[in-house]
Amino acid sequence: MGKRHILGMGLLLAAAACAPTREFEQTVDPGVVHAFLEGKPSVLHPHLVVTLRQGQRNRVLNDMRIGLALFSLGQDTLAAEFFDNALTAIEAVYADNPEAEKARGLFVREVNKDFKGEPYERAMAYYYRGLLYMRAGDYENAHASFTSGVLQDTMAEQEHYQADFGLLILLEGWANHCHGKTAESNDLYADFQKHNADFPLPAEAHNTLILVETGWSPVKAHGKGKEAEERHALRFFPGGEAEIPRLSLPSEDGKTLDVTASAIEDVFFQASTRGGRTFDVILKGKAQFKEASGAIGDALLTAGVVTGTVAYTHDNQSAGYAALGMLMAGLVAKGVEAAVQDEADIRYWDNLPGTVFGHTAFLPKSVESIDVTFLNTDGTANGRTQTVPVVTAGACRLVWARSNPAVPFAPRAPFSAPEQVMSQPVAIPARK
Amino acid sequence: MNRHAIVKGSTVLVMFLSASACQHMEPAPICDMGAIASQRTLVSVPAAVPGGASPLQEMPLNSVSITDHRILNKVYVRNVTARRTPSGTVELYAQVINCTDHPLQTEARTQFYDAGQAPAEPVSAWKRLYLPPRTSNIYREFSLGTTSIHAYMVEMREGE
Amino acid sequence: MDVHSLHRSPGNIKILVGARLVWFAIPVAVLLSGCQSVHNAAGTPTTYNDPSAPPPLAQGVGIESQDIIGMTDQMMRDILSNPRLAAQQKPPRVIIDSEYFVNESASRINKNIITDRLRVELNRAAVGRMVFVGRHHAGMVEHERKIKRDGVADKGTVAPTAAQMGGDYRLGGRITSQDARAPKTGAATRFSQITFEMIDLESGEIVWSGMYAFSKSQQDDVIYR
Numbered sequence: 001m002g003k004r005h006i007l008g009m010g011l012l013l014a015a016a017a018c019a020p021t022r023e024f025e026q027t028v029d030p031g032v033v034h035a036f037l038e039g040k041p042s043v044l045h046p047h048l049v050v051t052l053r054q055g056q057r058n059r060v061l062n063d064m065r066i067g068l069a070l071f072s073l074g075q076d077t078l079a080a081e082f083f084d085n086a087l088t089a090i091e092a093v094y095a096d097n098p099e100a101e102k103a104r105g106l107f108v109r110e111v112n113k114d115f116k117g118e119p120y121e122r123a124m125a126y127y128y129r130g131l132l133y134m135r136a137g138d139y140e141n142a143h144a145s146f147t148s149g150v151l152q153d154t155m156a157e158q159e160h161y162q163a164d165f166g167l168l169i170l171l172e173g174w175a176n177h178c179h180g181k182t183a184e185s186n187d188l189y190a191d192f193q194k195h196n197a198d199f200p201l202p203a204e205a206h207n208t209l210i211l212v213e214t215g216w217s218p219v220k221a222h223g224k225g226k227e228a229e230e231r232h233a234l235r236f237f238p239g240g241e242a243e244i245p246r247l248s249l250p251s252e253d254g255k256t257l258d259v260t261a262s263a264i265e266d267v268f269f270q271a272s273t274r275g276g277r278t279f280d281v282i283l284k285g286k287a288q289f290k291e292a293s294g295a296i297g298d299a300l301l302t303a304g305v306v307t308g309t310v311a312y313t314h315d316n317q318s319a320g321y322a323a324l325g326m327l328m329a330g331l332v333a334k335g336v337e338a339a340v341q342d343e344a345d346i347r348y349w350d351n352l353p354g355t356v357f358g359h360t361a362f363l364p365k366s367v368e369s370i371d372v373t374f375l376n377t378d379g380t381a382n383g384r385t386q387t388v389p390v391v392t393a394g395a396c397r398l399v400w401a402r403s404n405p406a407v408p409f410a411p412r413a414p415f416s417a418p419e420q421v422m423s424q425p426v427a428i429p430a431r432k
Numbered sequence: 433m434n435r436h437a438i439v440k441g442s443t444v445l446v447m448f449l450s451a452s453a454c455q456h457m458e459p460a461p462i463c464d465m466g467a468i469a470s471q472r473t474l475v476s477v478p479a480a481v482p483g484g485a486s487p488l489q490e491m492p493l494n495s496v497s498i499t500d501h502r503i504l505n506k507v508y509v510r511n512v513t514a515r516r517t518p519s520g521t522v523e524l525y526a527q528v529i530n531c532t533d534h535p536l537q538t539e540a541r542t543q544f545y546d547a548g549q550a551p552a553e554p555v556s557a558w559k560r561l562y563l564p565p566r567t568s569n570i571y572r573e574f575s576l577g578t579t580s581i582h583a584y585m586v587e588m589r590e591g592e
Numbered sequence: 593m594d595v596h597s598l599h600r601s602p603g604n605i606k607i608l609v610g611a612r613l614v615w616f617a618i619p620v621a622v623l624l625s626g627c628q629s630v631h632n633a634a635g636t637p638t639t640y641n642d643p644s645a646p647p648p649l650a651q652g653v654g655i656e657s658q659d660i661i662g663m664t665d666q667m668m669r670d671i672l673s674n675p676r677l678a679a680q681q682k683p684p685r686v687i688i689d690s691e692y693f694v695n696e697s698a699s700r701i702n703k704n705i706i707t708d709r710l711r712v713e714l715n716r717a718a719v720g721r722m723v724f725v726g727r728h729h730a731g732m733v734e735h736e737r738k739i740k741r742d743g744v745a746d747k748g749t750v751a752p753t754a755a756q757m758g759g760d761y762r763l764g765g766r767i768t769s770q771d772a773r774a775p776k777t778g779a780a781t782r783f784s785q786i787t788f789e790m791i792d793l794e795s796g797e798i799v800w801s802g803m804y805a806f807s808k809s810q811q812d813d814v815i816y817r
Contacts, residue, residue: 087700091652094813104814116816129700140695140703147698147771151780154773162775282814519679519721521672553717557665558644558658560806574669576717592646 022099023112023418025053030429037428041073046411046426057099058347058416060089061115064125065351065408072406076132083129087148089114090122106286110345111415120218120270121349123149123165130171131211131400134178137393143175155274164273166195167265167356174209174360177202178396199262202360207396210361212261212372214403215242215354218271220346220414231343232287234280238268241377242355243384243403248371252364260375261357268354286342293340297333300326347415351408363390363397372401461566463508463531493545493583496526496571500589506532510568512586520578526571526586530563537562537591542573545583552580560591653782653808654699655767663804664709667788668717676799677761677790678721686790687759688714689728697769697784706786707763725759761790761799778816783807 028049036052037045044066051062067082094114102108116122126149133142146168153165173188182204189201202209216239223233245261304326311319363370367390374384388401411426496509508531514524522544530536539558546552553576561569571588575581641647643657672678677686688711690703715724726733733756739745740752765788772781783805790800 091654093652093810094816101813113816133700141700144695144698144700148700151698151771151773155775155778517673518675519673519677521669521678523673556669557662559662559666574673576669576672 022055022057023109025050025417025421026055028052028429030432033429034431040078041070041075043073043407044069045428047408049426049428050411050416054412054416056114057112058115058413060086060117061347061349061413061416063089064117064121064128064349065413067125068128068349068351069407071128071132072402076135080129080132080136083125083132086125087129090116090125090152091148104282106289107339107341109341109343110283111343111347113345115345115347117349118220118271119152119155119274120165120267121352122152123168123270124267124349124352125149126152127168127171130168130175131398134175134209134396134398135391135393135400139175139179139394139396143172143179146172146175153270164195165265165270166192166199167358169195170199170264170358171209174202174396177204177206178394180395196264199264199358200360203362205362206360208361208363208390208399209396210247210261210359210370210399210401211264212245212247212357212401212403213353213355214245214357214374215267216240216404217348217350217352217354218268220348222344222346230287232280232283234344234346236268236271239354242353243374243376243382244379245357245401245403246373246375247359248373249361249363250367250370252366259359259361261359263355264358265356266354267352267356280344283342283344286340290337290340290342293333294337297330297335297337300330300333302330304330345415347413350410350414351406353402353404365392370399374403459566461508461529461531461568463529465505465531468508493549493585496528496540496586496588498588503536503538503588503590506530506536507538507563507588509588514584517574522575522581522584524573524584524586527568528561528563528571528588529568530566533565535562535564538588539591540571540573540586540588542575542584542586544575544577544581545585546577546580547582549583552577552582558589653771653780653810655697655701655784655786659784659804659806660706660709663786664706664713666804667710667802668714670802671714671790671800672717672721674800678718683718683721683723684760685723685725685757687725687727687762687793689763691727692762692764692791693767694765695767697767698771698782699767699769699784701767703767710763710788723757725757727759727762730756759793762793764789764791777811778814779809779811781807781809 033049033052037048040048047062047066047069051059051066054062063082063086067079067086070076070079070082094116099113102112117125126145130142130145130149133139133145149168150163150165150172153168154162169188169192173185173192176182176185176188185202192199193201219237219239221235221237223230223235225233247259247261249257249259251257304323307319307326308323310316311323369387369389372386372388374382374386376382384403386401388399391398391400412422416422494512494514496512498504498507498509508529510527510529512524512526514522517523524542526540528538528540538561540561541556541558543555544552556573559571559573561571563569571586573586575584641657644661646658647656677684688707690707693703693707695701695703711724714722718724736745737756740747765786767784767786769785770783773779784807785803785805788802788804789798791797792799
């Protein structure tokens, strides 16, 4: 191979090594930005600007985190719009998508693909869409959402973790209960009990479902090997401890019943029990290729330096050429090592809760709100109390509370842009 | 019988037996595509201007026209019949045969015409027909109108 | 630069490599800086699709436009061929809405898209063979009747009736589905079944039934598995 060819290859590999432009944020016309922000809560304006600037690659991720924030702010119509957009993309089949094809290549990172989330994130998107249907009194579509969420959870490697998303199974049953389908709901409650035997099942007379979300979302990170970080490995870590909610439930005779809500679902458990992804095998292959290229490059560079030294000492022109060839080949191999992109995609939905607690009860129409007190994991009070409204929709009532804010602190989702972009402030462009 | 004659005779016998062993029985349906193609009627249909020549030489009324070259030599329409239902609408049946050893999906739709051969109603929606290997299935469609219906034309294509 | 002159002494190898590296590094730097430019490419422009064909850009396993058009067309033609409903001396009064059309499937759907299409198409095709009662507009009718009778509005041109029109038959139905997944391959199959029934509102007899069923499979790209 001629030196020019070697250099050409080096150039190509170096070009391949750079992050594709779709990983960077795009400039959006201020008119488009302001039209998009119109009528949406100002607290989410920076997040919404990021959504526009990050485009299709992060559309699902941004729609889910903004949808959840809007849901917590009581903007149900807007929240439904965002979740519908996210779910439409999740349900779309990427069978011949060019960006997906690129992400399978050696020189493009997985993060280049359009985000569709891991199964636990997709399932949680269906969970919130289902709650939105419930708050609108549409228990049929709520049931359809929860069912679709359970189906997302069938990808687990080990059979006993497949379709074990107890929260969604319980809610399928509750949606049926509110729609007057007692037999169907009892079947689903029985299925739910296989996954969570401790939760007290809803009684036929119960009309209110209380859901309290505490803790922080699971965190995605690269794996750690014996010696160094294994960037091809996707790992999950718990986001932190989840507080325990204590509920004060008023009754018609003026008395109040204090009960501790029971845990329905641990979101970290769902994230971490999925097991290995099919794509992990491809990433591992990329990592092995990268490692081999690096080793070959090191060997060639060392040999080139040694040969060069010998050539210099003995004034041997042939050895000099040989040394040059080895150095160039070594550089190319090192270029390949640098260009191979083996790291796993660790973008994640960061405003999810860690644990979902729940309780069902009969609350008379006169009760319009309940008090939720948060306890530390050891049962001690931490002084935080919320008064949460009871929403009546159709035959049932729903209470939804959350210990931590659902509006994300940062306008950008973690790892949703290259490092140098993540730290940039998000400015809302002035109107033209 | 000399040795040479025995060898010759044996060779002929072996060849005959081999030839008979090679006889291959095709399961039904056996579709002779050449014969099917020769049956395709070429008709001059009424043109836009009375008396003028029609640019369309095929797609006669009261028949099934296969409009997709991908299934032209794969399916055979055995018959097409139509009858009046008790409510006065027209019900048509077309028996479609999959001549291949592979599963096929076709789609068909019907345009019903009045006595003047003008469309009597909107064309029906495409209806999918599932045809396992070497099987037949029935395409069935109802008209919306009753006494106004005098003719029909079915278009068939591969189902995607 | 005379390259051959550099080869005279092995000590010059370093210089050569250095020179080559500069030659190599400059375009690489240019390329790397080019990575951060605006992705100045056109998006997908809005296009009109044939709603009776599978959507070209996104397909799933749920109920799609071509299914809705196919099922409503089939049901409409089937209903008009039923003598109990479409060949009576006195046209029967029919209510078609989503009130008793239940979704028990895994597909999120606005059921009105099916029942509205069926009612509108059927009403246009029936041309008097059936009479359609707008029960979903009952509130609107009641309000108008009240203000006419209260004298707020005049009587209009249509003769007043003692009450709103009662229905003879009403549509009921159910959307159900059965899903199957292959965890290893990510392949998903959904069998969807949509049943339609016309119920006699006096006796409860089911005077007509129709069914539309289909099964769809999909497999996502390996990067999502």
